[in-house]
Amino acid sequence: MAVSTIYSTQALNSTHFLTSSPSSSSSKQVFFYRRHQSQTNRRFNTIITCAAQQQTVVIGLAADSGCGKSTFMRRLTSVFGGAAEPPKGGNPDSNTLISDMTSVICLDDYHSLDRTGRKEKGVTALDPRANDFDLMYEQVKALKSGIAVEKPIYNHVTGLLDAPELIQPPKILVIEGLHPMFDERVRDLLDFSIYLDISNEVKFAWKIQRDMAERGHSLESIKASIEARKPDFDAFIDPQKQYADAVIEVLPTQLIPDDNEGKVLRVRLIMKEGVKYFSPVYLFDEGSTISWIPCGRKLTCSYPGIKFDYAPDSYFDHEVSVVEMDGQFDRLDELIYVESHLSNLSTKFYGEVTQQMLKHADFPGSNNGTGLFQTIVGLKIRDLYEQLIANKATAPAEAAKA
């Protein structure tokens, strides 16, 4: 961003030169000056920031059950470097995360009805009537064109809409929530979209793990909560998966018969074919059908082992490629072995996926397909971002030539 200092009228009327901090060659600079002096004006330095040199890349992530410091976001921001944190000095209940390269916005901030409003009308947060899609579209569009916005804050604890916070346009904007792909205008603004599809059994198991420690909750209340939200979820949230460029589907494992613990998971990464700047990951041979169990002579795995599948498929009338992992990683060498056999990972060096997984070994899902595919999608997004930026840099040069 270019920062220019505007000096007072006295300086301008004299022979002082207006200097600005060095900025990149492609930035535009705007100069303001007052032609006549007026004694009653304050003599404070004004700083005008111009952010006209970048086009923000917008990523959409649809996931159920609220936003916040979700694991996917942390992995994603970690791929780009740096940790994402809430804005300093602002509302401590803010849902926004900011790092050097990325900003993550929670779409719950665009609720038009707060908790009491929803209770009166008898609407859930999943219902589009509880969300202001016009404001969402305007603000995402503004951020994408490099204009800062005052975004409202939805406080999850009090259930009220707090005072807005200023969001500067980042290089990569991630919008995370229940409805990133619901509104068509917002969908068109997204450069890449991801949908996390958790199956009912796994969702139930995860919610039990999360809520049983909470007093007041019982098995029945958790079950009632899931079932009450299911109709709205199926009607409004689930259809978004047909628009996603990548779907991470989490299912119960097939390796353990009658498993109901939900610890071992079968994760499928469904990647749409033909998306610009996105080349799907594959195993051994693109477009073929492979079933692979890496455990054997070269690699020893503990029960239940690991099983991979790769196949082209059709998903909601789109051509897709599906990479599937069932099982768990127990050791580092299993991870690096698997990584060396996957192709088109968009890594910058050998072992980058393993390194990223190990960096966050304490995150949930670090030993199974959820962590693996989230990391891979993060690398794919980095690749997409770099290609987009490179393309935008060459486009003006070509236009100048023509």
Added chain:
Amino acid sequence: MTTVAATGLNVATPRAVVLPAARLHAPVRLNYPWKFVSMNRMVMSVKATSEGEISDKVEKSIQEAKETCADDPVSGECVAAWDEVEELSAAASHARDKKKAGGSDPLEEYCSDNPETDECRTYDN
């Protein structure tokens, strides 16, 4: 007499009094900028909510949801009540994670925000 004169004065002088005073203000402000700074900033102390509060809210919301649904299990109110339970449970679990992740050491917290202060400087050699 004096009152008449006073009122007469009052009528006449305001116009004369205001302008010179205004012109006077500007250079006076320049000479003593600290005197005329307006402290209009609203100090909003936004306190981060504690974990116990959220747990109480979760418990209360579950009670409410059970009551609302006892009357009519398929109404919008029932569904909205369980949605609220879900939202509060998510908030509670996030608060727990945040607390586990690093709220325990106040010095660490302070230093992560202000690494350049004397207490937090680290030397590599």
